[in-house]
Amino acid sequence: MIGNPISLLLRWLVGGAVGTLLIAASSPWFVRSYLPLQVDSTRNTWTLPAGKLYRWRSEGYADSSIGPLGMPGRTSPLIQGDQDGLERRSESLGGSDPVSDGKIVNRASEARGKRTKIALWGDSQVEGVCVSDHEKIFACAERLGAFDVFPLARSGQDAADWLTQMSAVEAELQIDLHVFFVSDLEDLLSVDKAPLAPPSFDEEVNAKSAISAWLPAFVIQGARYLLTEADGATRRRLRFTVGPVRNDSDGDDSDGDTLDSKYQERSVKGKSRDLAQSQSWDQTFEIIRRATRLPVIIFDAPVTPQVIDGQVRVMTEKDPVYLAMRDSAQRNGLWVVTARDSLLASARQGHWPHGFHNGQFGVGHLNATGNAVVASVLAEAMNPMDGLMISSPPVQLEQTIEALGGR
Amino acid sequence: MLFTQIEFLFFFAIVILFAWVSRERQTRHAVLLVASYYFYAYWDYRFCGLLLLSTVVDFWVATHLHRAESTRGRRGWLCVSLGVNLGVLGLFKYFNFFIDSAAPLLQSLGLGTSSLSIVLPVGISFYTFQTLSYTIDVYRGVLRPVDRWIDFALYVSFFPQLVAGPIVRAREFLPQLAFVPTWSSRRFYAGGQQMLRGAFKKVILADRLAEMVDVVFAGPELYSGLTILIAVVAYAGQIYYDFSGYSDMAIGAAKMLGYRFPVNFRHPYLATSLSDFWRRWHMTLSRWLRDYLYISLGGSRRGTARTYLNLLLTMLLGGLWHGAAWTFVLWGAWHGIALAIERWWQDQRSRGLQGSMGNGYSVLKRLLGGSLTLLIVLVGWVLFRSESISQTTVLLKRIVTLSDGINWFPPLALLAVGCLVLEHLAWRTRLRRAMRLPYAAWYSPVFTAILIWVLLLYAPRGFRPFVYFQF
Numbered sequence: 001m002i003g004n005p006i007s008l009l010l011r012w013l014v015g016g017a018v019g020t021l022l023i024a025a026s027s028p029w030f031v032r033s034y035l036p037l038q039v040d041s042t043r044n045t046w047t048l049p050a051g052k053l054y055r056w057r058s059e060g061y062a063d064s065s066i067g068p069l070g071m072p073g074r075t076s077p078l079i080q081g082d083q084d085g086l087e088r089r090s091e092s093l094g095g096s097d098p099v100s101d102g103k104i105v106n107r108a109s110e111a112r113g114k115r116t117k118i119a120l121w122g123d124s125q126v127e128g129v130c131v132s133d134h135e136k137i138f139a140c141a142e143r144l145g146a147f148d149v150f151p152l153a154r155s156g157q158d159a160a161d162w163l164t165q166m167s168a169v170e171a172e173l174q175i176d177l178h179v180f181f182v183s184d185l186e187d188l189l190s191v192d193k194a195p196l197a198p199p200s201f202d203e204e205v206n207a208k209s210a211i212s213a214w215l216p217a218f219v220i221q222g223a224r225y226l227l228t229e230a231d232g233a234t235r236r237r238l239r240f241t242v243g244p245v246r247n248d249s250d251g252d253d254s255d256g257d258t259l260d261s262k263y264q265e266r267s268v269k270g271k272s273r274d275l276a277q278s279q280s281w282d283q284t285f286e287i288i289r290r291a292t293r294l295p296v297i298i299f300d301a302p303v304t305p306q307v308i309d310g311q312v313r314v315m316t317e318k319d320p321v322y323l324a325m326r327d328s329a330q331r332n333g334l335w336v337v338t339a340r341d342s343l344l345a346s347a348r349q350g351h352w353p354h355g356f357h358n359g360q361f362g363v364g365h366l367n368a369t370g371n372a373v374v375a376s377v378l379a380e381a382m383n384p385m386d387g388l389m390i391s392s393p394p395v396q397l398e399q400t401i402e403a404l405g406g407r
Numbered sequence: 408m409l410f411t412q413i414e415f416l417f418f419f420a421i422v423i424l425f426a427w428v429s430r431e432r433q434t435r436h437a438v439l440l441v442a443s444y445y446f447y448a449y450w451d452y453r454f455c456g457l458l459l460l461s462t463v464v465d466f467w468v469a470t471h472l473h474r475a476e477s478t479r480g481r482r483g484w485l486c487v488s489l490g491v492n493l494g495v496l497g498l499f500k501y502f503n504f505f506i507d508s509a510a511p512l513l514q515s516l517g518l519g520t521s522s523l524s525i526v527l528p529v530g531i532s533f534y535t536f537q538t539l540s541y542t543i544d545v546y547r548g549v550l551r552p553v554d555r556w557i558d559f560a561l562y563v564s565f566f567p568q569l570v571a572g573p574i575v576r577a578r579e580f581l582p583q584l585a586f587v588p589t590w591s592s593r594r595f596y597a598g599g600q601q602m603l604r605g606a607f608k609k610v611i612l613a614d615r616l617a618e619m620v621d622v623v624f625a626g627p628e629l630y631s632g633l634t635i636l637i638a639v640v641a642y643a644g645q646i647y648y649d650f651s652g653y654s655d656m657a658i659g660a661a662k663m664l665g666y667r668f669p670v671n672f673r674h675p676y677l678a679t680s681l682s683d684f685w686r687r688w689h690m691t692l693s694r695w696l697r698d699y700l701y702i703s704l705g706g707s708r709r710g711t712a713r714t715y716l717n718l719l720l721t722m723l724l725g726g727l728w729h730g731a732a733w734t735f736v737l738w739g740a741w742h743g744i745a746l747a748i749e750r751w752w753q754d755q756r757s758r759g760l761q762g763s764m765g766n767g768y769s770v771l772k773r774l775l776g777g778s779l780t781l782l783i784v785l786v787g788w789v790l791f792r793s794e795s796i797s798q799t800t801v802l803l804k805r806i807v808t809l810s811d812g813i814n815w816f817p818p819l820a821l822l823a824v825g826c827l828v829l830e831h832l833a834w835r836t837r838l839r840r841a842m843r844l845p846y847a848a849w850y851s852p853v854f855t856a857i858l859i860w861v862l863l864l865y866a867p868r869g870f871r872p873f874v875y876f877q878f
Binding site for chain 2: 020022023027218221226309312352357362
């Protein structure tokens, strides 16, 4: 029958431990990292910890080196496209290590002379942890023009966060220009909440950070699977009552008007209907204009084309919400650049800008192609801007994709 | 409640505890009956009435059928059982399908049509077939009706097989209820391992494959022919791992409670002919269709032409059993026609070159047969998974013409397809036993720990019910 229960128990304990060790050893290839967030003293917001490596293993598959100010992928203020020369120049100024105490020493940028310094704000689309560092938007853009791009985007942040951090970053990095990368125009409307209160002691966040500092990532992921719902944040609640259970989460407001047999324009519905009126935008841009004396570009790059339920939905430059936003921004002295047509053109050529093989194309975050596309649009837009100019020739989209390795 | 829900672990632990501490047979059966009704009510308590109705009617009919002395009387009682069971099934599963299908004809005759807002009770197709097997076996005299209602009620509602099989026949299960099973730690361990294996098949393999399949089948016009072809193969893997995973969990759960269920899958994609495929795929349904439908229709006893017709009718109704849609009917017809052709071919061969060829011919024949069978099965799965016949046409056309579109190759889905191939190949080797992680093997604890960790770490988030629940 069972045999000696002690030896049986011992066999299972040892075997279980060996199995767990094998999982622990192989998990970095498959399990994302859980880094404890920290409050950056300059930006005064939660960021990924500088000097660490952040693994992303779900949609996309990449490692990001976290630089100063929690910038993913940018570990130094050097220009990616001319790294060797700049390093030499930096060394000649007596500074081989551009990062000190988690802050940027500006010797290298002094050496760069007239290079325009751009603060790139946004959410997870720009943060780009699902692509490698050299494929991130800032890196692609720097390869295309004579400017430095500082990736200050953070997952989940919106215009209120950006406005709150702007002045400190301007001083620290000697910024010349702000770019608000917006994948959802509604992210701009939160500006009236700025400045946000500095991060306070949050018991839950601190507890999580403390745990993630010492627990292996695979244990955290396993615990998250057991203890949270599908969103990974809501605590799992078990149900033992009999059914039926009413499901309140029905309805998808994403149906739209047909443009042709394959592509459809996303309709303006619900809240978006109000956004097509210019009044709500005027107030938003007035607040942004008052927040800084530096130029601000609203960089519009929605998730388009998007695949929803097997249908391709597109957002073109004829979208009334976009038009209302653009007109209002221009009245208030802000630049607006949109990547809509470039993103659609890329998809029409078979290079889908959003989504990954281990996710789904037409859904989710920008992939390497998408980053190259928006970076080229940004670089092109920099040319005609008076006073901030760089003088590289216009970049053709296809050439850019090809040059960057395409998808 | 689903086997893959965390709630099930708590539920099952309590049931196991109470079942094994109950020394009295009736107490044990009462515990399992209450647990089974709770298991069903967890989805929707209102349909417990249907389950009860089916149980009461068939218990009562079988008792009277057994007592009836005349053939006419026995037939009458059988008709009552068939009428009630198939009537309930027809109303809940097929009413709207037939009304919608007949709508053009009815409208041309000036008659209005209206559909009913009906929810399909989970598992109705399965427990209806189980109760019918009981009355038909009693009618045929191969089974005596049970004396205790509670035993019969437990047979119908026993939670491991209630909602998606295996379709356990009364004569397989009722004799097991005649005594309290004896505890066996090895059997308990084997059941647990089988449940774990089933969970891995369902959550890691089937659900990962489903992520690709759902997207491609939702918009086939967007994807390249190659991607669609991979998605079709992925669906073959998904439906196999989903259903065989469920069956493993059901068989394992029953085993842990001391009962034995019949095997439901035997590596079907190794089949060398279509009839071989149906002896390996959803074996309990195949047996049921053979014994209670094909043989009732006359089987192969009424001449060649009638045999082909019976095969076609059996598969056609088998297709309809899977779902109330023309794609399922066509899927059944596709298999029925292919089986009839295969039968015809075998008849021709048996009159011709039988046995005159060597071993080389036999290997080649198996290879060719296996490839052709796989092709027929894959085309069938396209029909089975499509939402309409026009979608089937689009999918097949894009595969054949190798159309342009998004080239999407999800690595995890490809890995799961690789597992499907390796698992089928390994079944023919000595690895077959090792993969069951035997009780005494040194590596069993190591791989058990790995399996549990893999389930925790790599299961897709969210909830995906078993494919066969919709049937």
